[in-house]
Amino acid sequence: MADTVLQVDHRPLYVRVREILVQRVSSGYWKPGQSLPNEFELADELGVSQGTVRKALDMLASEHLVVRRQGRGTFVAEHTSADIHFRFFHLHDADGCPAIPDSIGIKVEVDVARPAERKALRSDQGSSVIRIRRVRTVEGEPVIVERIVLPGDLFAGIEAIDPIPNTLYDLFQRRFGVTISGADEELTAIAASAQEAKLLKVAPGAPLLEINRTAMGVDGRRIEWRISRCLTTRLHYFSQLR
Amino acid sequence: MADTVLQVDHRPLYVRVREILVQRVSSGYWKPGQSLPNEFELADELGVSQGTVRKALDMLASEHLVVRRQGRGTFVAEHTSADIHFRFFHLHDADGCPAIPDSIGIKVEVDVARPAERKALRSDQGSSVIRIRRVRTVEGEPVIVERIVLPGDLFAGIEAIDPIPNTLYDLFQRRFGVTISGADEELTAIAASAQEAKLLKVAPGAPLLEINRTAMGVDGRRIEWRISRCLTTRLHYFSQLR
DNA sequence: CAGTGGTCTAGACCACCGT
DNA sequence: CGGTGGTCTAGACCACTGT
Numbered sequence: 001m002a003d004t005v006l007q008v009d010h011r012p013l014y015v016r017v018r019e020i021l022v023q024r025v026s027s028g029y030w031k032p033g034q035s036l037p038n039e040f041e042l043a044d045e046l047g048v049s050q051g052t053v054r055k056a057l058d059m060l061a062s063e064h065l066v067v068r069r070q071g072r073g074t075f076v077a078e079h080t081s082a083d084i085h086f087r088f089f090h091l092h093d094a095d096g097c098p099a100i101p102d103s104i105g106i107k108v109e110v111d112v113a114r115p116a117e118r119k120a121l122r123s124d125q126g127s128s129v130i131r132i133r134r135v136r137t138v139e140g141e142p143v144i145v146e147r148i149v150l151p152g153d154l155f156a157g158i159e160a161i162d163p164i165p166n167t168l169y170d171l172f173q174r175r176f177g178v179t180i181s182g183a184d185e186e187l188t189a190i191a192a193s194a195q196e197a198k199l200l201k202v203a204p205g206a207p208l209l210e211i212n213r214t215a216m217g218v219d220g221r222r223i224e225w226r227i228s229r230c231l232t233t234r235l236h237y238f239s240q241l242r
Numbered sequence: 243m244a245d246t247v248l249q250v251d252h253r254p255l256y257v258r259v260r261e262i263l264v265q266r267v268s269s270g271y272w273k274p275g276q277s278l279p280n281e282f283e284l285a286d287e288l289g290v291s292q293g294t295v296r297k298a299l300d301m302l303a304s305e306h307l308v309v310r311r312q313g314r315g316t317f318v319a320e321h322t323s324a325d326i327h328f329r330f331f332h333l334h335d336a337d338g339c340p341a342i343p344d345s346i347g348i349k350v351e352v353d354v355a356r357p358a359e360r361k362a363l364r365s366d367q368g369s370s371v372i373r374i375r376r377v378r379t380v381e382g383e384p385v386i387v388e389r390i391v392l393p394g395d396l397f398a399g400i401e402a403i404d405p406i407p408n409t410l411y412d413l414f415q416r417r418f419g420v421t422i423s424g425a426d427e428e429l430t431a432i433a434a435s436a437q438e439a440k441l442l443k444v445a446p447g448a449p450l451l452e453i454n455r456t457a458m459g460v461d462g463r464r465i466e467w468r469i470s471r472c473l474t475t476r477l478h479y480f481s482q483l484r
Numbered sequence: 485c486a487g488t489g490g491t492c493t494a495g496a497c498c499a500c501c502g503t
Numbered sequence: 504c505g506g507t508g509g510t511c512t513a514g515a516c517c518a519c520t521g522t
Contacts, residue, residue, distance in 0.1 A: 010518095012490080012491060012492090013491075013492070014491080014492085038506080038507060038508080039507085039508075048492080048493090049492060049493045049494070050493090050494085050495095051491095051492065051493065051494085052491085052492060052493080054508085054509090055491090055492095057508095063484075064484075068507095068508065068509090069500090069501085069507085069508075070499070070500050070501075070507070070508045070509065071499075071500035071501035071502080071506080071507050071508065071509095072500085072501060072502080072506090072507065072508080073501095073506090073507060073508075074507090074508080087483060088483055090481075090483075092428075181484075182482070182483055182484045183482075183483040184480070184481075184482055184483070185480070185481040185482075185483060186334075186478045186479070186480055186481075187429060187451065187474070187478060187479035187480075187481065188451065188474040188478050188479070189431040189432070189449040189450050189451040189472075189474045190431070190449055191448070191449050205447065206433070207431035207432055207433050207449035207450070208431050208449070209429065209430065209431040209451070212478075230431075232429075232430040232431045236428045236429060236430050236454075237428070237429035237430070238426070238427070238428055238429075239332075239426075239427040239428075239429065239481055240424070240425075240426055240427075241329060241330055241332075241424055241425040241426070241427060242305070242306075242423075242424045252499095254509080254510060254511090255510075255511070256510080256511085280487080280488060280489080281488085281489070290511080290512090291511060291512045291513070292512090292513085292514095293510095293511065293512065293513080294510085294511060294512080296489085296490090297510090297511095299489095310488095310489065310490090311488085311489075311519090311520080312488070312489045312490065312518070312519050312520075313487080313488050313489065313490095313518075313519035313520035313521080314487095314488065314489080314519085314520055314521080315487090315488060315489075315520095316488090316489080
C-alpha cells in the first residue's frame with residue numbers, strides 16, 4: 001500500500017548515494033581538505049550497507065572529488081598547484097617532462113559579456129565577465145599568449161588580487177569556493193598575428209597551437225573560457241588515448 | 243611448513259585474476275567476439291569467489307578489452323570502424339561532429355627501419371618496417387597528409403592488401419590478430435612544406451597541426467608510429483580533460 | 485523460461501596510519 | 504594500539520536477454 005510515488009527512482013542505490021554525497025561536497029557542507037565520516041557511519045546514516053557507500057565513494061574518487069587514504073580516511077579533494085598541472089596543463093617539453101610556465105604582463109578587466117563570451121560561458125545577456133590577459137614563459141622565454149574569461153558573478157573581487165597567481169584553479173577553489181571538475185579543449189593550428197608574433201618573439205605568420213578551453217564545475221556549470229596560443233617549437237601538447 | 247616460495251605475490255587476488263584473463267585474451271586463447279565463460283564458471287576454475295572475478299572483469303571492461311552485456315554474457319572486444327573513430331580519431335568539425343575522412347593516393351613500401359623508426363617502435367637494428375603514406379579527405383577536400391610506420395614482423399603481407407582500408411585498427415585485429423589498446427599523441431603546430439602545401443591545396447608555410455602518435459598493443463608493445471599533418475581550418479582536435 | 489550480468493547485503497580479515 | 508580504507512567471500516535478489 002501507500003503507493004503514492006508517481007515516479008519511482010529505478011537507478012541503482014549507489015548512484016543515488018553518490019548524488020547525495022556530490023551535493024554535500026559541491027554545496028560546501030563538506031569543505032576541501034575536510035574528512036568525511038567513515039564508510040560505516042555514512043552507511044548507517046543513509047540506511048544502506050557499507051559496500052554500497054564504498055561503491056559511491058569509489059566513483060567520487062575516480063572523479064577526483066574526494067581522495068581516499070588507506071588507514072586515514074576519505075577527504076574532500078583539495079586542488080594543489082601540482083595536481084592542476086598534471087590534470088589540466090598538457091604542454092610538455094621534448095623529453096615528456098611537464099613544463100612549468102610563469103606569467104608576465106598580466107592585465108585584468110571587468111566588462112559586460114560579449115556575445116561570444118556569453119555563448120562560451122552559457123550566461124545571460126547583460127552578465128558581467130572578468131577578462132585576464134597574460135603572457136606565459138618557460139625558462140624566461142615567452143611561449144604562450146593567453147586570454148581567460150570568467151563569469152563575473154562567481155569571481156567578484158578577483159580583479160583586486162595582486163598578483164594574480166600562476167595557477168588559477170587552486171585560487172578558484174580556496175578563495176571563491178569553485179572547484180573545476182573537467183574541461184573540453186579544441187586545438188587548432190593558426191598563424192601568429194603581428195601582435196602575437198611580437199610578444200612571442202617570432203615572425204608574423206609563424207604557426208601557433210591554439211587551445212580553446214571551456215572548464216566546468218562540479219555541477220556542470222561553465223566556469224572559465226580560455227584561449228591559449230602556444231609556440232610549440234620546444235613545447236608539445238600531450239594527449240593520452242585509452 | 244612448505245615455505246618454499248622466495249617471493250610471495252602480495253598483489254590483490256583480482257589483479258592476478260585480471261592478468262590471467264588478459265593473457266588469455268592477448269594470446270588469442272579467447273578470440274575477438276567470442277564469449278567468455280560466465281562469472282561462476284571462471285570463479286570455480288580459478289578457485290576464487292564470483293565477486294573477485296567480477297572485479298577483474300570490470301577492470302578489463304574499463305580497459306576496453308572485453309564488453310559486458312547484461313543478460314547475454316562477457317565478450318572479447320571486437321574493434322569496429324565506429325569504435326575506432328570514437329576512441330582514436332579526435333578530429334571534429336566546428337559543430338563537434340566527428341569527421342569521417344576518406345583516403346586517397348595510398349603508397350605502401352617495405353624497408354629496413356631507420357633509426358627514428360626503430361626508436362619510435364622500440365625495435366632492433368635491422369628490423370623491417372612497412373610504411374604507408376596517404377592523403378585523407380573530408381567531403382572531397384584534402385585535409386590530412388599521413389605517414390604510418392608498422393613493424394614488419396607483425397604485419398607481413400599487408401603490402402599486398404589492396405585497397406588498404408580507411409580505418410586500420412580493425413584490419414590489424416581481424417587480419418593480423420593485433421589489438422590496439424591505447425596511444426600517446428604529441429601535438430605541434432608546424433608550417434606546411436612545399437609538398438604538403440601542394441597536396442592540401444594551401445600556401446607553403448600555412449599552419450598545420452602535426453599529430454605524432456605511438457599506438458600500443460595489449461601487452462604494451464609499440465604497434466604503430468603515425469604522423470598526421472592536418473589542415474585545421476575546418477577541423478579541430480578535440481580533447482576531454484577529466 | 486533459463487541463463488546471464490548487475491545490485492545489494494553482511495561479515496570476516498588484512499594493510500596501513502597515527503598515537 | 505584503535506581506527507580507517509582495501510580485499511575477499513557467500514549468498515540473495517533484480518533486470519535484461521534470447522528462445
